[in-house]
Amino acid sequence: MPETLAVPPLVSGGLMLGYACNQSCRHCNYRCGPDAGGTWMDRETLAEALAALKRERRLIDIHLAGGEATLKPELLREAVALASGMGIRIAYLETNGFFADSAEKAVKVLSPLRDAGLPAILLSVSPYHNEFIPLQKTLNCLEAGRRVFGEDGVFPWLHHFLPLLAKLDPDVPHPLDEFLGANGFEPGDRRLLRLFPLTPGGRVPERMREFFDPRPADAFRGGLCLDILADVTHFHVDPEGRLFTGHCPGITAGFLPDWHGERNFDNAPVFTTLAFGGPHTLMRLAERECGFAPRPDGYASPCELCFAARKALFLHDPGAWPELGPAAFYRD
Numbered sequence: 001m002p003e004t005l006a007v008p009p010l011v012s013g014g015l016m017l018g019y020a021c022n023q024s025c026r027h028c029n030y031r032c033g034p035d036a037g038g039t040w041m042d043r044e045t046l047a048e049a050l051a052a053l054k055r056e057r058r059l060i061d062i063h064l065a066g067g068e069a070t071l072k073p074e075l076l077r078e079a080v081a082l083a084s085g086m087g088i089r090i091a092y093l094e095t096n097g098f099f100a101d102s103a104e105k106a107v108k109v110l111s112p113l114r115d116a117g118l119p120a121i122l123l124s125v126s127p128y129h130n131e132f133i134p135l136q137k138t139l140n141c142l143e144a145g146r147r148v149f150g151e152d153g154v155f156p157w158l159h160h161f162l163p164l165l166a167k168l169d170p171d172v173p174h175p176l177d178e179f180l181g182a183n184g185f186e187p188g189d190r191r192l193l194r195l196f197p198l199t200p201g202g203r204v205p206e207r208m209r210e211f212f213d214p215r216p217a218d219a220f221r222g223g224l225c226l227d228i229l230a231d232v233t234h235f236h237v238d239p240e241g242r243l244f245t246g247h248c249p250g251i252t253a254g255f256l257p258d259w260h261g262e263r264n265f266d267n268a269p270v271f272t273t274l275a276f277g278g279p280h281t282l283m284r285l286a287e288r289e290c291g292f293a294p295r296p297d298g299y300a301s302p303c304e305l306c307f308a309a310r311k312a313l314f315l316h317d318p319g320a321w322p323e324l325g326p327a328a329f330y331r332d
Helices: 043-054 073-087 105-115 135-149 161-163 177-184 269-290 304-316
Strands: 011-014 063-064 089-093 119-123 154-157 235-237 242-243
Touching: 011 043, 011 161, 043 073, 063 073, 073 105, 073 135, 105 135, 105 304, 119 135, 135 154, 161 177
Parallel strands: 011 063, 011 235, 063 089, 089 119, 119 154
Antiparallel strands: 235 242
16 A cells, blocks of 8 residues: 555635534435534634635635535625635535525525625525425525526526426425425436436435445445545535545545645555545454444445444544544534
8 A cells, every 4th residue: 555645736625614504414425414513614714724725726716615604694704705805716605595585585695795705606406405495495595696696696506406396385395205206206216316416425325225226345345535535626625624525524635734744544544545445445444443344234335335434433433543523424
């Protein structure tokens, strides 16, 4: 196994102001929710993270995210203003629009952000969000976003769900099975994944297991994660200043003040094992270190196996694996 590796220069990614969210979506890769930990990024970490992003020579832009960042409007406005003032391009704010009881109320939430320098929002639109957010609130937020940012300043993610969700009562949330039935799908119909491709990590393997074919742990032997962990085209920085690469939350690629410090088996054994050995090799490490035993009914994806091994290591001895965190991610 190579002795060291380092994260390449960052290209585009998200600044997570917190893990807290008003809802616990079944597809959330970052396991956000009301019980995901109440820690928000403090002002010192925010300034330090933005300064570090400003130094990234290949950075194109960032987006702002949570959890649900609008739960902390003062912090969100400060993040927008600071980033804009430093010349860091903001692409958009991710939001689920829960605050949009009316378009007028949503305008009042979004206008101060526009005035601080926010150019656009990415609005969550899916049956996973509709389990918590009535469609009417989504439509209210869509209208308000167009008023505040213009027609090109709102990105419904994903827009093709709007007519599918409109087949249900827009004033109340709906369980996923109701959405499936209204649109001619059976429970567990895998055509849903064509409409909204999912990263098979976070809550997905446990909350959407019927959409996958679990396989034995040994089926994932040999799959390395180097290319994934080195992917900096959609990174995230969390409230503690941890850098996550390749859509892999909970496994820290780097820490402030230097996200690009060398990683090796001594200072980042889990990260290094995954990069050059993959989830199956990490499973073997967990077997040796804490007696981890793979589940007999298999895993929906190598990401699920990876998370299971990491969780076992963390819960056995949290202090032994510095790159595993935050703690709430492994205690959900």
